[in-house]
């Protein structure tokens with residue numbers, strides 16, 4: 001054999017990482033673990049245990065406890081008790097604990113990496129070089145935020161006890177994403193790891209003990225979905241943070257609806273990987289490897305849809321097949337293995353079924369010539385070409401090493417295909433033309449965009465989705481808001497206020513009679529709905545009387561229904577792209593002009609407000625004018641940041657409008673509320689369907705005359721009057737509405753949050769009366785941060 005021949009056929013020898021230290025650790029615990037509650041280990045109340053296996057060889061690794069509702073209650077109590085001290089602990093001291101966690105993770109990095117690989121089946125190359133280093137990085141980064149909280153988040157306080165539920169695909173990394181920010185902000189936690197992969201969380205609990213973390217600050221409960229559900233339902237929990245399937249996310253959304261619990265959800269995805277014809281193809285091929293064969297494709301943000309420009313598609317596929325042929329699937333502890341084991345037989349079956357479906361639906365399947373190990377849970381890298389955009393494998397999350405390829409001709413078509421999904425987690429864009437790449441990046445509805453790169457993560461960059469990929473961000477400063485609340489205002493859960501309603505007597509006998517016969521009746525004014533820039537009669541053909549606090553009949557408003565809401569949403573959707581793309585300067589100008597037109601009619605509005613609420617109308621008009629000015633001022637000043645991620649790139653964190661929003665206004669200060677809430681949402685590029693307070697709707701219907709005389713584009717600002725909860729439900733259920741802000745009674749909170757689970761829209765619950773939220777909160781609620789990673793280097 002010549003040297004050249006030898007070089008070409010050079011086979012890999014085995015390069016296994018030793019499993020012994022991890023196996024010794026398991027043995028030291030007799031292969032059996034209890035629950036970590038209040039700083040101590042205890043047996044589960046049920047005395048039930050279950051096994052966790054190594055998916056690479058189906059061997060049992062250990063037995064872990066099945067926590068029940070009783071244990072959940074104990075853990076929440078321990079966390080509540082610890083919260084008193086932990087929330088008062090100075091930021092600097094909390095920083096020291098987080099720093100110690102980072103250090104400990106680093107000092108035991110290899111043990112963690114091997115244990116993770118054994119329990120999950122992912123290659124040691126990944127646990128060693130990606131998962132565990134990122135875990136340490138997360139604790140370091142958030143130690144910094146604990147240190148800075150007092151100055152950088154002045155006026156904000158921790159939430160209390162946080163329930164955290166994580167999946168099996170990045171067990172310890174997801175633990176760090178959850179625990180680090182929660183602790184940094186002064187919360188205590190009860191965390192439930194996934195049933196397939198509990199071991200590294202238990203090793204982490206030992207670290208908490210070894211660094212002397214006060215008991216109860218971190219509690220770890222192993223168990224299955226029932227344990228998770230018990231945690232979600234526990235009334236002593238102030239917030240739930242969940243990562244996992246959209247299906248369970250939806251259940252949690254419904255279960256927490258109306259409870260006042262804060263919620264963040266990181267769910268599934270079907271992220272596009274776009275390759276334009278001027279891309280560096282060899283780099284793009286390596287990108288695909290990292291996008292869909294990283295962690296066996298069991299990644300929420302996996303680039304599972306390859307969208308490639310038609311002219312280069314065949315070349316790309318050829319290169320890709322050649323590369324796939326060289327990938328190595330096998331023993332995850334082997335340091336030269338690219339793809340490890342699928343986490344469990346049930347997941348393997350799911351992948352097999354979806355691949356079968358792909359074949360049946362007519363896509364072309366390609367797999368490498370070699371076979372995967374027959375023992376253990378393995379699946380080969382798989383490429384589907386000629387995939388139809390609406391087919392199952394183009395739409396459903398497969399959560400395995402399976403790539404579905406589609407082609408496009410123009411950038412417009414690329415954007416359309418990329419956004420043709422219910423999800424919105426991430427996207428990768430490959431082009432040597434930075435203008436094109438950034439242009440596409442702003443048009444894709446996804447929380448993270450990687451340009452000429454993929455699957456980059458860092459604690460300094462926020463991560464999270466749009467649409468059915470969930471809401472909330474983890475990482476970056478943007479992630480901290482999930483774990484704090486305004487210090488001054490008590491939590492909405494604790495408050496309850498009465499809503500004002502006209503007295504029954506007044507309702508039944510409205511005084512329609514003029515006082516004297518010489519009275520000249522005013523011309524009957526008909527307040528209509530305002531949809532698509534035009535006044536519209538309500539579809540129902542009904543009107544509703546509006547009374548003053550003393551029972552006087554003030555007028556009537558249209559009784560809007562489902563259909564009116566649908567029309568309004570349609571108008572708002574049609575107006576959205578243009579409004580979002582209008583320059584911030586332009587949006588500010590329009591808001592200033594709106595204020596100008598309102599001030600023209602200050603007298604009239606002052607009287608109207610007084611009549612509707614009995615309050616000082618003049619002062620409220622002045623406050624509303626100021627609110628419109630504030631909104632206009634922010635339009636071109638609500639800036640993003642550049643995150644210093646430790647890779648040669650700039651990570652642009654850009655606040656983007658959420659989209660079409662439904663706003664159900666509070667009863668107090670109707671004009672100010674309208675100006676502050678709607679004005680701010682509008683300033684940042686959202687389009688609106690506003691439902692005025694049922695107690696003071698005439699202020700809003702007068703307002704559309706101001707809208708008509710200003711330059712606000714048709715459809716940007718729609719007003720539908722009617723029964724608050726009926727309209728709220730329609731808005732919350734509507735698939736084309738991206739967020740609902742609801743100011744109303746507690747019962748309505750439950751209704752709206754539950755109904756919003758359909759498309760996982762963002763919700764914000766307010767009370768019908770009392771102080772309005774501050775502008776900084778409204779600005780955050782009106783936007784989501786998109787992180788765009790732009791690497792540099794020639």
Ligand code: NAI
Pocket residue numbers: 165166167168169192193194195223224225226227228229230232243244245246248249251252266267268269299300347350397398399
């Ligand atoms: P899952 O969503 O059932 O599990 C995630 C976590 O939620 C686990 O800790 C589980 O015990 C817990 N859980 C389950 N039911 C619960 C409930 N009713 N209330 C509270 N907690 C509950 O995900 P699973 O079954 O492990 O995987 C199924 C599919 O979900 C995968 O094929 C994949 O498509 C998707 N998935 C997505 C992930 C992501 O990161 N986006 C992570 C894991 C799974």
Ligand code: MG
Pocket residue numbers: 052053054055118119120196197198
């Ligand atoms: Mg396991």
